[in-house]
Amino acid sequence: MKKSKEGKPVKGFTFSGVASGIKATGRKDIALIISYTPATVAGVFTKNSVKAAPVIWSQSVAKNGICRAIVVNSGNANACTGDRGKADTKEMASIVAKRVGCKLREVAVSSTGIIGVPLPMDKVRKGIEKGLQALSPACFSEAAEAIMTTDTFPKSSTVDIAVAGQKVRLTAMAKGSGMINPNMATMLAFIVTDVAITQPLLKEALAESAEFTFNRITVDGEMSTNDTAMILANGAAQNRLINKKGKDYNLFKDALLFLSADMAEKIIRDGEGATKFVKIGVKGAETDATALEVANKIANSSLVKTAIFGEDPNWGRIVSAAGSCKAKVYFDKIDLLIGTIPIISTGRPTGQADKGSVKKYLKKKDIAITLNLNLGKGEAEVLTTDLTYEYIRINSAYSS
């Protein structure tokens, strides 16, 4: 597996990213991803009851299993926009379908940005036309830039593998960066690959990868109306078709897991206002599910997050957050580590928390907190950020 921390051209795909004027700043806001041939598609989507029109549309594309193109706009989520929003999504797909020469339901649509404001369709129409003119296999990075909202850098990554001697490439783009939470909070990720694989296996590989990557990150505990991760596999690599589980499938799944993990990590590193990249590991829970509950509770605790921002070894907040879960936590049994420094050992504070070594560790950008409940074998890891003045600034001034 050859990894590269940037997007690269993939056989049979063409991309573009252009500015249509949806964003008042004049930044790129329309992205196109087009496969020359019908690609196998799979997707995972927000579990929010209130789903944006493009999410409902793209769910049906993923269900059909065949996709030729993805059209994305940033700056406006087309969420809570009623019948007009549905019509606008359909029109976006329609413009692309006509030019690509495919069925309407073979064009996926994604939108991200402010909720509840109808799309400025005159700009969107012209923007898509402009994007169709700008298509090029080399324009991956322009597309990755065009899907950004409050992101401070574009996120992409590539993996090359060999499937039965044939070179196969997967490349991914993603955007964050607030409203990130388990179950696909405002994030978009698009992965394209030239691998030949059946749709059920593509779907399974994506679902499994997403579960341990995109669904294990949280900035602020918010789950958005628009979250989407989709993968298109067009078979242009002409590898031996992956049609059963085994060596080839595992190779592909590992590559997809790596890409998804890398996107998830980049989203957290670019979390709104974040100054820290925080790994919360929970071990020794009764089940993986309870470990995940505890890890999420700690990761979403405003008091834990502000303590990390303040580089303050206030471990009581970690324990209190853990204890407030439905899952049982016995203080007498727990071990807590900040980095590799033991802070609590079977319920006894070690006295290390006040020492210089912990304070020095907390000055780093990457922080790991590990809680062992010592009850069983369940474990989970969640990535999060600290909670900062800058988060407040960004989010108290977002729409106005």
Added chain:
Amino acid sequence: MKKSKEGKPVKGFTFSGVASGIKATGRKDIALIISYTPATVAGVFTKNSVKAAPVIWSQSVAKNGICRAIVVNSGNANACTGDRGKADTKEMASIVAKRVGCKLREVAVSSTGIIGVPLPMDKVRKGIEKGLQALSPACFSEAAEAIMTTDTFPKSSTVDIAVAGQKVRLTAMAKGSGMINPNMATMLAFIVTDVAITQPLLKEALAESAEFTFNRITVDGEMSTNDTAMILANGAAQNRLINKKGKDYNLFKDALLFLSADMAEKIIRDGEGATKFVKIGVKGAETDATALEVANKIANSSLVKTAIFGEDPNWGRIVSAAGSCKAKVYFDKIDLLIGTIPIISTGRPTGQADKGSVKKYLKKKDIAITLNLNLGKGEAEVLTTDLTYEYIRINSAYSS
């Protein structure tokens, strides 16, 4: 029912609040509440699995049903302090019991402040002695001050009622002000009354009042290790004993509900860093429980809270938070009001959100948001604050 927004002397009770040096600032940090005669007691306590030593102790006092005194320290939660914490709690009770001449288990103990640091018992011992010297029926406000942590003002309130012609008084003190969340996040409330009532009825009245007051407030979604609300009823009013449900009981319960609601409101008005007092009302849910789930989700949403801080009518965040609940929310059905201004009417934005009237309304300190799901008759109301720079400042600099 005669209401007074301050604490007042209650027959048969004596109070004190003194500084022992637990708080580095030299502020008051030891409070005593003593009844001249054995009082009937009831309590509600944090549901956090990790309970501080004094919580476990006071639960057993409440279970026994008889209490002569409450001793409280602020500045240190005596939580996660192991066997030493248990011994320290017992010693605090013991010092008071000896001087009051009651059983050890008739003295309740409460602590609030930093977690995981052993109590400085030399200071605590001297502080309790000092408090015992300072006892006076008139010192209610000193006690109310001594239970404060990051509170910016003491919280107390009094209600006078007549039970079968006999004058009865209830008076309450409480502290917040961060880590406030449903199910008794870091808050303490102590209510004393001279009413004569049986213990089972006192317990029921407190549990019901707490459910709709202390358990309906949230600052940051945190549930603490130390939350406690206790009521002592010493019967000094010599009213006809309330020993069954009926007119007398209802009168008393209404008074207790008023007091609890007033304490809950004051805690929210003094929420850490808060600039706004926010009422989230959810109506038309399938059940009261789902209404409460939705109201809490909105109230704890960092994006909603920062929007309110920014006086930004970004209603998409409210809808997205509601939609991320387990409870079903159908956007097509909802009505949303900010104040009395309709923002969404059966799923259609009214266009009012961008108007000056909403922006003017959001400049007020008291904000009401009402969401009607139009699915059933369930309803709930939750009080919360905005999320501000000041919250970050307070909590990133708390212990260090």
